[in-house]
Amino acid sequence: MSKLDTKERIILAASNLFWTYGIRNVKMDDIANELSISKKTIYQFFKDKNEIVTISVKSLLEKERMFIEEKIEQSVDAMDELFISIEYFKKFFRTLNPSLLTDLENHYPEAWEVYLYYKESCFKYSLISSMKRGIREGIFRDDFDIEIMARMRMQQVQFAFDSKVFPLQDFDFFEIQIQFIEHFVLGISTIKGFERIQAYRESQKKKT
Template identity: 40%
Template sequence: MELKERILQEADQLFHAYGIRSVSMDDIARKAGVSKKTIYQYYKDKDDLVSVMVHEMLSQDIRHFQHISEKAQDAIEEVILGAEQIKKMIRMVNPVVVFDLQKYHPKAWSIYKNFKEQYFLGALIRLMHRGIEEGYFRKDINVEILAKMRVEQVQMGFDPTLFPFDKYNVMDVQWAFFDHFIHGIVTLKGYSKLIQYRQVYYQNEKLSQSLPS
């Protein structure tokens, strides 16, 4: 692994463990076993390092979602596998990181917003049209409105003013949103498909609980 990548990896681990604001460049240098001067050879400042980290993370997420889209046999499986991928992403993210990004790192936050408003929204709209064509999603839904709602739900689940971290588990909030969303758009055919996939993915306890019995 190149030194630049190792520095980024060590910084990412610190950020996800303690939040971005509380981690200094000195902390990153000690964790990576290098001097701050060495870090500055690759990254202009902490904000630059955070921006690169967010870009790399989202690029990887896009590749995962694209693979899911190609792999899924139908829209129901795609939305379930997509939700599973989001769950993996959430497990890797300290909720404080999202708050720190929005408040203290506007450049990195802009990268995230572009991902949300361009790729994520577009992918969800495409998925919902696929579900309608396959007969799994209702034809009478407003795709654009519900897609935007779903995108905002994911971010809303990280908002400590709505769901304080000492009171709500982020994963529970996100799965409640997913459960509400998917049940609101499926047809009877889609509902039956959900039952089938519940059996396929039964080993995932949380996913099984979110689907109808």
């Protein structure tokens, strides 16, 4: 097995562990055990856990960016684009450990900067493009400030990770995110958009 393969396997295994258990709860020993290799092997490729976290976060966010771009190209209109994104993020948040973002912000500044970069330059930009498209298509209202709404939506995602506001023992992290998404979309939709949302909800009820 090549060195490149080993490095990629380490990142993949570490990412899965971080995703499931949170970053602080995963030790270098855990990553080594997951791959049945020694910690010494890991240190041949990475200087420390901080580097692994940073690369893992960048890899994850880049995959998200590529997914979003691909789905936007496939969507027939802004609302279809939104429904595709909702289905994706349902799977995304179902398996995400709620402590992950808090761990990044408080203990891994380099990885946190990577997250902020993608949040501002990729995800907010994509959201703004979607809102402009929805306005042109008559699905979203044209009487709100797009920049303000985009910033609010970005903060909603981050806000759901705040355990002081939403203690994990009292709230379902997945449900918080879905409630936020629905609240946001309903707030900017026209009657046409609202009808599309209602039809989507009905289709989801039938599935369950």
